[in-house]
Amino acid sequence: MSIDYQLVHQQLKQVIGEDAVTDDPVRRFAWSTDGSYFRIVPELVVTANSLEQVKQTLAVARNHQVPITFRAAGTSLSGQAVGEGILLRLGYDGFRNIDISDDHQHVTLGSAVIGADANAKLKPLDKKIGPDPATLASCMVGGIVNNNASGMCCGTTENSYKTIDSAKLLFADGTFLNTGCEESKQAFKQARPELLQTIAELTAKTQANVELSKRIKQKFEIKNTTGYSLNALIDYNDPFDVLNHLVVGSEGTFAFVEEVTYRTVEEARYKASAMAVFYNMVDAANAIPPLKIPAVAAAELLDWASIKAITGKKGMPNWLDQLPEGAAILLIECRANDDDTLAKYTKQASQAIAHIKTERPIEFSTDPSVYGKYWAMRSGLFPIIGGERPAGSSVIIEDVAFRVEDLAAGAADLTELFHKHGYPEGVIYGHAKDGNFHFIITPHFRSQADIDQFERFMADVATLVIDKYDGSMKAEHGTGRAVAPFVEMEWGVQAYELMKELKAAFDPTNLLNPGVVINDDKDIHIKDIKQAAVVDGWVDRCIECGFCEKTCPTSALNMSPRQRITTLREIARLEDSGAAAEAAELRQAAQYDVIDTCVACQLCVISCPVDNNMGMLVRKLRGPQIDSTAQKVLDFQANNFGAVNQVLSTGFDVLHGVHKITGSTVTKKLMDIGRKISSEVPYWDPSFPRGGNLPKPSTPTTGQPTVVYFAACGGRTFGPTPEDPDSTTLPDVMTTLLERAGFNVVIPNKTRQLCCGQMWESKGDYKNADMKRDELIDALAQMTNNGEYPVIIDALSCTKRTLQDSDIDFTMLDAVEFIHDQVMPKLPAKKRKSSVALHIGCTATHMNAGGMMEAIVRAYCDEIVKPEGIICCGFAGEKGLYKPEINESALRHLKTKLPSEIDEGYYANRMCEMGLTRHSGISYRHLAYLVEECTR
Template sequence: MSSNIGVSEVSIDYQAVHQALQAQLGEHAVTDDPVRRFAWSTDGSYFRIVPELVVRVNQVEEVEKTLAVARQFQAPVTFRAAGTSLSGQAVGDGILVMLGYDGFRKLEISEDHSKIALGAAVIGADANAKLKPLDRKIGPDPATLASCMVGGIVNNNASGMCCGTAQNSYQTIDSAKLLFADGSYLDTGDENSKAAFAQTHPKLLDTLTQLAKETQADEALSQRIRHKFSIKNTTGYSLNALVDFQQPFDIINHLVVGSEGTLAFVEEVTYRTVEEARFKASAMAVFFNMVDAASAIPPLKTDAVAAAELLDWASIKAVTGKPGMPEWLSELPEGAAILLIESRANDPDTLNDYTRQVTEAIAHIQTERPIEFSSDPAVFGRYWAMRSGLFPIIGGERPKGTSVIIEDVAFRVEDLANAAADLSALFLEHGYPEGVIYGHALDGNFHFIITPQFRRKSDVEQFDRFMQAVAELVINKYDGSMKAEHGTGRAVAPFVEMEWGEQAYGLMKAIKALFDPEGLLNPGVLINDDAEVHIQRIKESAVVDDWVDRCIECGFCEKTCPTSALNMSPRHRITTLREIARLEQAGEQAEAAKMREAAQYDVIDTCVACQLCTIACPVDNNMGMLVRKLRSTQLTSTAQRVLDFQADHYGSVNSVLSTGFNVLSGMHKFTGSTVTGAIMSLGQKISSEVPYWDPDFPKGGTLPKPVQFNEDRPTVVYFAACGGRTFGATPKDPDHRTLPEVMTTLLERAGYQVRVPDNTRSLCCGQMWESKGDYKNADAKRREMIDALEILTEGGKYPVIVDALSCTKRTLQDAGVNYTMLDAVEFIHDELLDKLPPVQKKGQVALHLGCTASHMGVNDKLEAITRAFAEDVVRPAGIHCCGFAGEKGLYKPEINASALRHLKEQLPEKVDEGYYANRMCEVGLTRHSGISYRHLAYLVEECTRPSA
């Protein structure tokens, strides 16, 4: 059995493996679908390895059953969390075991707040959000904290700007719950579990103890290990466990950190929490050159400095002139370098003392600008925006068809200046002039970015020569780390022995064989004798479209996408489209057509086009807009005629829809759900325009009534959007008035007279056409609506209020609105709160903060309004979009169901009302919460109603 692969040469019958897994886990947990296997196996690295099968797991028992089948067939297994990994450790052959979207999310804080138990699928930032009110946090702070999961943080020993080597997972892990390749289970924090494991695995424990004794007795080896971990290092296994501990369970606890899924499955980790300082201040120290900047690092390694980030001249040039960047960057002399320095403390006096210490510590070094600390988040936020802006700027502006590769190396701080100069020279020597260097200088940790293309054999050979040169520089010249915090993966596996030497590498092989003798867990990662594994099976970034070509497949979008758990996220859709484009460009037209057809449902049909991906995306991709563009190419002549008819006769169409739902409501009342559902199912077979049936569907809506004009009263123009005028109350709603009725009542109560268009039924912002890719009708309807409302404003004399966030957003998204248009949320918050103080308040209510509210930046206003009229507001976590997607929720209810699958369980029993500001979203929220969700106007109207 090869040490680098660890899988038997005997071919594996994956059809039999598939059947065995389905028998153990159920049909829906396992897939061999080619499109989904391809899409779900992408990660943040430059590798492309498609597994034979993908298993989604939500319980450790499911992992145990998967491993049993893997052992039976000798099939390799790769564990995967969020897939933000950069080094190829989250992809592999055989069986890919993905953490599901519902399990491994335990989050428990100890009574004294000193520890936190976290399931493998908990996102790091979510853990910190729970700890923040307690002035605590977890130690690891990778840049991907808002997206990466605890399982990945531990397995990569991920760190970041502040945690360094003192607060990473290795230093702060308290215990872990582990499942090993042989199916055995161990909780290193439970004495009974350890005792049971000692009974079943005495040889493993004895061997670990002996390895530790031998390592500690070998002074040269133990010194080598200590030296290697005196700077950041995630190359290979955490051999420091063998010199830091004597007890085998302590060694296991720490060996699993940074093991990249090659030793065990990590179900849960308990961290010792660290202090989160309440006060922060940052300064931007601008030096004339890298030598001066690097020389400032040693005197800054004190308690006064929490972080020091270095930007080289190439980094500065990359961000100069970009939105939000300081204008004076363009005035800096060539060769300048910047240190972003942050101090943190729990009281202002200590913080002031720290900033003084920093200034004094480097006063002997001349700077291009005076060093001034600011404790104003608005000021130092701009400083850090420059640092965080590097990656998206370079990734977003790279040439089409190229990859973006971020590597991270570490040196002794006294070697930083020379190492930076040497790295810069390598960029030019090997044809990567775009290369930039930046990073966590306080820990001697450099990140560097290059944007190679991998279309030809010569491209790969060029990259190989570069990496060989980097290894020679880092290892042989400076004795540094080839990987400081991104994990070894396939990217650096060929260089592990070169960095560590034969003896230490032999220890790593022994550890792998001890825990995974059959070599089933993530084979080829971390331990690999193939000197070319880092240049094999590389992604090709085919050109697709301007909307998504910048994608770096980082996975940041998956946390907010409402269809991630159903089938695909934007990253999955983009990588699938790239593969289709690659096949087409390679002349494989038949394969491309086959994949395009197979991907239709996952990539096109189920994307809700909410565009939340643009908010989460570091390079501003917009999958939603691309999907709409692709839908436009798929419109048949028949479909276009239907859309044209709807646009030309929208008043009648809207009226029929509203009447139809009244009829449905009446039919259901007399015939019941069974008969009504059967009739609707029959209708769906006849026409795709017939929605599914649900007994919680609303009745039809009504139009606002015009009032007699009175010049003595302030006037507003009110536009009732499609949702509120088409759909009225649901059976769960306590108030059967329609939204136009409530809005009119509320505005008049505040002293306004309300003007409404005579042809409201005919007007629309065009969203329903745009969502189908029909931009011709979408833009025409928008223009018609804008012009009709402008007449009522008498040339902009009166403001226009729209009662649906999505309608307001689309109407305002382009030029052409020459008068004030506000969403009802904005108008209520800005104008009505003072005019209509509450007569009464609700107790506890729920509030949804949806995708359009996020795009429009009105989440704070939504919350402020709700808190003005309710004693307590519940905001269900992790729900960023309801998934109803306009009328799509009427035809593809599975999207809405998946997006809101955790809504009901998060609502306290006494909460029976919820609010938002878009009727279609509220219909979906009502269905899946079991309570009434309505527009915030209902809450304000009821609570400001004059007392009898």
């Protein structure tokens, strides 16, 4: 039966809202990938922020028999978060509740809660959730549960299966169940008696089958996420307990997980790590069984190929190149809640492997600065390999599990397969204590021959892992499309038939994520493979993992860097294949999402494991889009910036006066008319500031040190907003503060004309941007008395722009640093504030200024409030004036995250402060205001 997706789209818009569903080709393609090597373009993308939206979407899907795939953060590595039909992804506003029980023994989490955010709430209580996947800073609880994700320490004892208490579930037929609520369970008995009956029958049948029960128990003695959690059928008897645990690891094929309650586990306060360097892999593997003791929390292995890959790289130990060929490393960690226990644990760990000769002495360190370097080796492996792979190649991270006694032989066999199938770059690392190996290869998928090569490799891996060692093809990454063809091979006919019966019982019409886990197509793992076309050096390293989505200010508006890169790769692929017209059409359609709305904050670099920089690429791509008319305007602005800056400042004073007389309605209409004439006219907002002014130089005082103060264009253009408590401008406050601290203040000549060039760089006009920066540096240098006087700039982004790629032979400091180092010691607080908000924005993050900013606030305030999740304001210089939707989306939660008693906030960039003020309802100003007021 063919599906009328246009009709489906219309019905979904009617029931869940027009903004919650899209059939836009650009956005559909943008959501066609997860962290795996698959690409499947859905017909529709639904963004759900409430259970009601999920219910309505399922109802429409049932009515039209449309397949539906649930997606959390999309960090999945096996292709289980992409699918045809409807892709229902968790939005950025719903399913984010975190509720901790009074005794701290349980935590209830919405499915869109990021794992690290849950742990941040639990940490002060010395608790955490059990699962600890490497993607914890990005992945969501819905994905953690559905993949039974684990990691370095949780092993097979503290994963979701072992620590889940209850869950709220929505099934394909629309029925709902809270497995932790007796009333809900009774209602479910009435609504779905056949499902409970089937579960009870399959439980009894499985337990009665001694051979099968033994097989299931054996399979879960090591890490295993291949197929369904059949251990639920032998571990539990009550159908609700069985169902509760069957859902774990079901990869969205059984039900939608709205919420889960975990039993929390202890978070040890003290840690110690040691690096055990063995002469060969056999010795390292032989050290694992003795280390499987309570004293050891983790034992991570790096094979010789891994060691070679990181040798000589930044941050890696300089003695790696001295190791003998074939060496292997175990990183061992012990954890405890007191020093004495930790010392006992480290002694036990050392003694456990004392009989095995090591290349270096095993010494445990409790110093984070020391053991942090050890773990930098482990965490650095993936970005190093991913970042250095050939452009256009993919990164595939597979994870298999062996019994610990088979580790050495298994590693040797895997290495042999790398070379046999043309993947000499292959490395092996992973959670050796649990017999879990990850391996990385970087294949090309440019031709059918490349795909055939990969198919042969995976077939040999399956034969090795399953037939030779009876291990797990998937230890912790979930089955997905990558391993679906091998589930029956690994489990056997009986167990596989049992899995098929379970799928049919939960989802009789096969609507939920069809083809994942259960799939009769033995070639599914080599179909729908995505191409990694070469785009640009700024982003070609991207592995489409999705780590960037948490920090990107436009993720909720339209796209994150991952989606932008995905789209650009498709444009490049079309161009490479000769489909120039299609490429041009896609490029034009993607202009708003990919280019226009990227704020170029570069926070993606911070969260990216392979150092992609979408912000710099977007600026580069904007350059060729500047036509001759626009270039003339930019040139005029650059060459006449003094006049332009004065007009802007005066214009905002005039606008303020017009608004005062006519009110918001008339002012908005006037602005709308003006914007039709020129795109340089901003959208009206009642929180617009007055105009600013230039700072006034000091009257010199003999014997006092002198500073050069440059007022950046934001502060001298935009003065106070209606929400600000007084009409003092930033240049006046800075001058007053510097004079009070005992400095003579000199002002650069022609300050109005000077600029760091940021406003031109953001448009891709590097010619004018660099010209303005050079002009500024020259003007400042002339004021420093041959480098004697330091230069202070009062906007973090301007300081960063001026300093980067510049050869400056005088001292230039941001106002934050100068206030922290030179002003605070001279001006103790004469009054203190009880509580204020502090924003640590994207530039502050890049410049590592957050610590200094907090120190400044602490000196004059009793409490600092830093709203969670507010990293970049999305104002992006002047972009907030012309594309206010970005700022609005980025700060949509700011007001609700501020306590009612807070009435003022601080940062160190005037444009950002305007955006923060607009969406917080309180005054945000430069930190200089706080220091000046409290030392007055």
